[in-house]
Every structure is written in C-alpha cells, then in structure tokens.
Amino acid sequence: MLRPFLLLALRRPGLWPAMLSAAWAFRPRGWYRKPPFLPLPSREYMRWRLETAYGDPDAVPPRDELVRFITWSAEMRRRMKPAGAVPLWAKVLALAALVAFTVWANVRAADFEAVRETVAGAGYTGLFLASVVSGFNLVAPIPIALFYPLLMESGFDPFPTLVTIAAGMTGGDFLGYILGNATRDLAGHRLVGVRVRLERLLGAMRSRHQLLPYGLLFLYAAFAPIPNELVVIPLAFLRYSLPGVMITVLCGNVIFNSLVASGVTWVLGWWA
Template identity: 65%
Template structure:
C-alpha cells in the first residue's frame, strides 16, 4: 500500500518535505493508538483514494504521478494557510531599530577588548550578543573567533564557545536576510523587471546557490551579507539560507579558532 510512496522517497529525496507534509495532513486520527504508531493515512483511506483515481483499490500509481500529486497538494496547503505576514511598516521599523541598536552597541563598546571583557563577564549570553553584532559585519568587521584564545583563557569551553559564536553570527546574518526581503517588498516599479528575472533564476537554480553560500560562509573571510541579501531578494527560503550560513559559520569559526590557537596559543 505504501510501497510506491517509499520508493519515490528513496529515489527523489527532494520530495521528502512534501511527502512528510502529505502523510501528516492525511494521517489517521488515532494513529498513535495502533501499530506502527506513525502519522500515516489509513489503509482504508488509501484504498478509497486509489479507487476514485484509478478505478481499482489496489492500483499502483506511477512514480511521476505521485511526485506531481504530493508537490501540488503541498503547494495547495501552503496557499490555504492564513496570511500572517507582518505589515511592511513594522518590518521597516524593526530592521531600522535593530540596525541602530547594533551601531549603538558598537559605538558604546569603544574597543574590541572592552566588548570582549564585558562578554566574558556576562558569560555565554554576553558572548552570544557580541557574536550577533559581529555577524552583521558592516558594523563589526572583526570575527569574534579571532579572540578564541582570550575566550578560552577567560574560562569558556572550546565547543560551547564555537557553537555560541556560530549561532550568534548567524543571528547577525539574519538581519541581512530581513533587509533583502524587505528591499524586495518596497522595490519600485523600475525594479520589477529585475525582480522577475531574479525569481526566474531562483526557479531554475534552487540548490546550487545554497551550496555556494555554504562554501562562501565556511571559507571566505568576507561579510555573508554579500550573498544573503541578494538571495533573500530572490525569495530563497529563510530556513534554507540560514541553515547554509549556520553550517558555514561553524566551519569558518572552527578553522579560525584553530589557526589563531596555533599562532598565539590557547588553552583549548
């Protein structure tokens, strides 16, 4: 009964989100009471759907039709969700306020050492806050991982330190994504043609830019916003962009921490 869908999942991993979404949407109400205790459609429901579609309850739908159906149904469910978009004016106020706050933090810090001393005194929450500001590199061009030996000497653990820095920097990159997304919403009519071309390019190349973003964030010592903002403008998923940046930030900060530890020495 479920074998054709499992085969499609094995052969086309890109359909996993749509398949899982469909399984959850059509799950039995009491799936948690009966083996195999998985949120799947009941066999009776599956037989009824196959009979109405193919005339036979035991019909085996072709893989291409399964792929088209799960993709279409996932898109329909997405469109039917309530519109919970934040008003554009609120987005602008939040972004401007956050950017102004980061600038204020940078000016109040005075120097890098003072900010790091404050972060060390505040523990991991302080380190996270400094990393967020560092992630938005327009404000703070020096990566926090450059001071990894100082942080280790201050009592921070190696793994929690790198994890906190990577997550914090990704939070700073999130501001870049919001800027790109908001810029798209307020772009004038003159940019409409460019916006259409950007979205068409996104439709043709869904995964390659994300892979390039990951490599860029992992190995290029330049602001991630140079890629994050355009990708947000082209409507790449926030979750996908932030995931690529996060994993890239983990590698980048780990390599930098290892490098400065070899040069200056560290307790880690």
C-alpha cells in the first residue's frame, strides 16, 4: 500500500518535507497506541481514498499524479495556516540565534568585568526572578541553566544556583497551575469537550496506577526541553492536587537543570 510512496521518496528527496507533512495530516487517531507506532495513514483510509479516486481500492496511482497530489495538499495546508503564523525558517533562525547567544554569553561575556558584576549584583533574588520568567515562558523558553558557566564566573555557588533555578522554574509552573484553574472557572462551560477528552486520557492512566500521571509529569519535567505548562495547565484544569503537581515538577526541575548545567559545562569545556 505504501510502496508507491516509498519509491517516490527514494526518487524525489525534494518531496520529503511535503510527504512527511501529508503523513502527519492524515495520521489516524491513537496511532501511538498501535503498532508500528508511527503517524502513518491507516490501510483502511488509504484503500478508501484510492477507491474514491480510481474506483479500485487496490489501484496504484501514477507517479505524476502522486507528485501533484502531495505538492497540492502541502500548498493547501500552507495557505490554510492562520495569518501571522511564524514560518519554519524563522523558528530555525531564532533557535540558531539562541544557541549563538548562549555560547557568546558563556564564552565571551564572562571576559567582561562589567557583565560579571551585573550578574553578581542581581544575586540569587535576580536569578530566582529570571528563572520564574523562564519557567513560565511558553513562547521562547530559555532555560537559565544554559548560562550556568557565566553564573559560576560571576561568583555564584553551584548547589545554591541549581536549587534557586529549579525553585524559580517551579514558581513559573505555579503560575501555569493558576492559569489552568482560572481557565476551568472562567470558561469551563466552553471547554467541556476538552475536559472530557483530558479526563478520559488521564482516567485511562490512573486505571493502570493512581500515581501514573504524576510519574509521567516527573519524567516530562526532568527530561523534556519543553515548557512544563503544557502539562501543568491541563492537570490544573482537571483539579489535580496543587502540592502533588508542584512537588513533582520541582523534583523534575532539579534534575533537568542539573543535566543542562552539566551538559553546557562539558560542551564549553570541549569547545575550549
């Protein structure tokens, strides 16, 4: 069923982005729960599309028609994106700028006494507040632990620094929890469908083990370089325990920031 697409991918590497976009757009629900655990269109769906297009569910589309369909569908999805959506190239450029700034801040900025004095003058209070902003920033999350070498050059101590950063990020997560609660209280009647789907998903987890959602939250906070609010807000929306959520993300934040600090220190040491 997928052979024509695989052959086309081998012959036309330039179509890979459009083909991946099409595969994601036509992915079946719950694809991550069934083998082969890939977001690929189901066999039944493909047979239905072929039957509606050619009158035969086992038809093999000509290569030129596949190319036209893939490019056309990719163009239609591009046009249907909401106005103001950030293009991929801009996101990649912003990420590259972030990496470059991080390297500069840790390698070169530490050479300037004024920079070190400014960072040292902010103290642990400034570090905590910056970590809160970093922890609650859903648009461009920048882990403060990326600047761990600069903080060390500015006179901060390792253990208090990591604890302060983790506590500040947890403070940002607390703001996310408040937002989730407020969303339920202010617009709960408009989000009934969302609440039902979330309760169904988390209910399936809790049916396996009562603490499974908290365990997954811990793993997410400890190892996923993505804002914790993406999980904390839904949990707050479903009235999960505030102490349970905050203690879990705090433990995860400690591990995450320790790994980031160790990693950036190792990379810069290797770079030097």
